Amino acid sequence: MVSGTQTQDRTPSTHPRTEEIPAAVVRFAGDSGDGMQMAGTQFTDTSAIIGNDVATLPDYPAEIRAPAGTVPGVSGFQINFASTDIHTPGDEVNALIAMNPAALKAHLADVQLGGIVVVNESEFDKVNLRKAGYPEGVNPLDDPELGRKYRLYKVPITRLNAESLADSGMSAKDIGRCKNMYALGLIYFLFDRPLDTTIQYLEDYFGKKKKMPEVAAANVKALKAGFYFGETAEIFPVRYHVARAPVAPGTYRKITGNDATAMGLIAAAKLSGKTLVYCTYPITPASDILHYLAGMRNFGVKTFQAEDEIAAICSAIGVSFAGQLGVTGTSGPGLALKTEAMGLAVITELPLIIIDVQRGGPSTGLPTKTEQSDLLQAVVGRNGDCPLVVLAAKSPSDCFDTAIEAVRIAFKYMVPVLILTDGYLANGAEPWRLPDPKSLPAIPVTHPTDPATYQPYKRDENYARPWAIPGTPGLEHRIGGLEKADGTGGVSYDPENHQKMTLLRLAKVNKVADDIPPAETYAGADAELLVVSWGGTYGSVRTAVERLHAEGKSVAGLHLRHMNPMPTNLGTLLKKYKKILVPELNTGQLRYILRSRYLVDARGLNKIQGKPFLVEDLVGGINLMLDGKWGEAESLNPTQHQIKAFK
């Protein structure tokens, strides 16, 4: 726990006392059927609404219902909430709520020494201990070491929850389902949070939406019972309070990356006067974009759940050909299936948006875990010389801006644009100040109508060809995957023409660089070391660089959102620094590009664990470089609180 000043004035009772702290990291963990995501989401909403900055990290099991009570079946949700500006869901857990033995086993290692561990003691029976894989006769709660290392609170949550709902008239099973709210109530007490946001949610969700007012009432009762238990049983010697963060006034909402992407697409459609047609095939962790958009019919949004990934992108290409906003979304394995069709969009020079919510690979890999390992697939992974524009969002709310920027570029240059997000951004949440609709500039689109001047592959000053759409008299033309003659767009096998067209397609993508802001560094201006990040690692890298810079270390940071083309000043900037470190959640894909493109000796800090960087990982790596202890290795990997070369 981050220590802070103690205050007595918030709670009328003198016991327990309340301590003021700047930030805390709380993790709820339980069986995937225990409602941990809901508890975590509610804690986040409440904290955001009372004015904290928040960042979250949900952690789902890969299987929907891994055997109950087992370690693979554990679902977790981590929230970092603070009275200051934060960029990450936090390294170490200050308070863990473990709803069963498996949850304790899976998550205890992440808790800071001396941190709070609340366990649901009722579930630590013989059967559950065995399911969690503890040896016969061993109960971790009996180990005195646990109580010495952590502030352990054993609360029989299952039993207390059942007792509080004994007269609810509900079945034992339904009563059991409320125990996440009991636990949440208890943690609300510990962190001095109000209950009203969650009560409102429970009444709206179970009462109004699901039409089960008795379930709503029971959950509210459990929530309150948990809170009152904390208050009356006086198990916690101290309560904690995190004050509101100083944020710009405005209207806010909590937003996940997937929702922000979906909202950005709708906004882009409105700004360009086009119909958004989202064509996709369900895949983790991208499906929530579909779920969001499928409910937005009154915004004119069309969604199409295709029969497979290939049909998804091909139908989106059809949408673009017919003159509307065609978008397809997927994750790594799906992107692989779409590659041939991406080439079709490149050679037909149609605008198209492709979203890749990256996850752990290769193959099926780690479907529910995050990774940045599709960068090379995105930039170069197609047959032929097949360049397209690649953007990478840096935070959940940045997905909104990225989606709009992607559409703007696609329409202006008649080119497919691929957006990279990742599982961490997609499911993670942060507060987002809603933009003023009037502040968003329109996205201009033109369609030719004059047959006298029309040629399918005649280019404008940006090398963009005209977007003539079916239905326009006199502009009938045929396009397709065969090489086109420049200008007329007729099929051409002419060698010189092929070279010209290949270079034109490349020049067009490179031209986009004129339209993007130059790369900028932050923290130390004349530093010895430049840390170059991209995409979803922005928050943790920036936190680490700024922390070390504040400590007087000679380090600067640079974050890339434009992966292809890259900012035109990037090469010059990189060459100013003696050392370059590229931290990535892959084996070094950006490093590969930077080294080959700019001939710089970039080194990599590469974490490939399906998890985001801890600030600690980055601090460790940066210090090794600054202290001259990095050695000769091109890349090192964080491993169990150390940074090592793989052997």
Next chain:
Amino acid sequence: MATEVQVPVLSAKDFASDQDVRWCPGCGDYAILNQVRRVLAAAGATREKTVFVSGIGCSSRFPYYMSTYGFHSIHGRAPAIATGIKLANPDLNVWIVTGDGDGLSIGGNHLLHTLRRNVNVKILLFNNRIYGLTKGQYSPTSEEGKKTKSSPFGTIELPVTPLSIALAAEASFVARAVDVDKNLGDVLQAAAEHKGSAFVEIYQDCNIFNHLAYQYATDKAAKEDHILYLEHGKPLVFGKNRDKGIRFDGAHKPQVVELGKGIKEDDLIFHDEADENLAFLLSRLSYPQFPEPLGVFYRVRDDCYEDLLEGQIKSAVAARGQGGLAELFESSDNYKV
């Protein structure tokens, strides 16, 4: 006084592009191309509102030879591209040209799902029972045992029956024609008029790699005994002298019988375009045991996908109001700081 608007009437020639047609001389595709142009003209179609979409293969060159909008896409994916076009603009008349390899092998999945969704597109599957563009490998409709470049010892796999697949995929219009047969125009016309996915299998002669594969159905002297023209509400009669028919035998199996000698037309099976079981049964009849039916096997009315989608948007707007940017940002989860 109302002035008369003169709608220019296009002829078949107006649907020809300026491209030289480059199929092999004698290829069955020429006859189909001519019929399609003729049917479009007869149906009063306009060039600007018509789109031809194809995949890869000999038949997929089709869009280049039409003066309409066209998209020569990638192998097997034409139904998906066409679906996107209809989602974006339901007013367009979209035709898909595919082949037995393109539509039933690499693109089989898209064909199934486009048909079951009943997207309002016309699908012409040129079935020549061979891979032509890649120069002569067996296709999913090549007969078992067929010797080709890729099966010198004969194929060891059963062919599929395109119409059975279309029916199983819940197609709302299923028909068959032969490239050089007089009924091709009628079938195409019926397809053009159908609202929903219309699936038309066209027996097409690849005179380079599988010449005369359909000789039994095209030979002037013999074909009347090998094919049967379907007519809604009429008995299944065939033969040069219209003296043969198909009836159900005692075990309710189809049986070829000769008319006369106590067997009347009333004893035969009567064609009913709305009977899916009959349509499936007809799709299973194959030469030489049976004559192969031509014409419309199955035709039912159904809502099309893109109209249902538009309908959902209309009712959502009616119920919740048209959403704009301000509404997008307004939600119950918002809070003020």
